[in-house]
Amino acid sequence: MEKFKFWDFGIIDFIDVFLVAILLYYVYKLVKGTVAVNIFIGIIIIYLVWRVTDFLDMYMLHRIFDGFIKVGIIALIVVFQPEIRKFLLMVGSTNLSGRGKFFKKMKFLKTEAETETDINALVNACDRMSQSRTGALIVLERNNNLDFLTNTGDEMNIKVTQPIIESIFFKNSPLHDGAVIIENNIVKATRVILPVNNEKNIPQRFGLRHRAAVGITEKTDAIALVVSEETGQISYLKNGEFIIFEDLQELTTLLYKDLT
DSSP, rough: OGGOOOOOOHHHHHHHHHHHHHHHHHHHHHHTTTTTHHHHHHHHHHHHHHHHHHHHHHHHHHHHHHHHHHHHHHHHHHHHHHHHHHHHHHHHHHOTTTHHHHHHGGGGSSOOOOOSSSSHHHHHHHHHHTTTTEEEEEEOOOOOOOOHHHTEEEEEEEEEEHHHHHTTTTTTTTOSSSSSEEEEEEEEEEEEEOOOOSSSSSOOSSOOOHHHHHHHHHHHOOOOEEEEETTTOEEEEEEEEEEOOOHHHHHHHHHHHHHH
């Protein structure tokens, strides 16, 4: 009956549980909306069974799951390679100074959802550029810091408004080439060169802007808006995938959900 004895729950135990909860939250956040989420849930179930069989002294079953846990680590590194890269990038880019950005990342501690980004200005600007067939690539920073990309373009510090976005991508503007990076309703940089994804099989109707959007959203947790210069179509990308939406209202809803 020793295993059923409960010890005193101290402050260190509370910190331990709290940190594990944060870790699981961010891991789930990285894989949410992808095929990897099913694998993640399966791993949690296998781990729980492994612990229960050990707790109940089920020797044979525990040995089976114990072997799977030990050998499966290598397979997990291969399967979750993109997610592990995103997680390490998120940890390495966490900013503990300035405006309390670290605590802003812990969104599950907020009582109500909020976002500083002027989503309506972005959507309306994309709509106007779509009508005029003006090509645009807008990257919205979330948890992963994108400062490592800003030095490839022109650093800015401009508040996001519809006229500002439209003027940046105006065909005769010197800033229209490349991508715009936005953080908390501030244009951080223009003319940014993004890594282009050549591995995924993207339909030929999509050009370099779309490939660049796939690349940055696959390597980080950023989201991207692309306006096609050829067709005027607005594309929304997240986790390296195209997110389908019916109209501008649904696009606004998606942006609000992903930025809060």
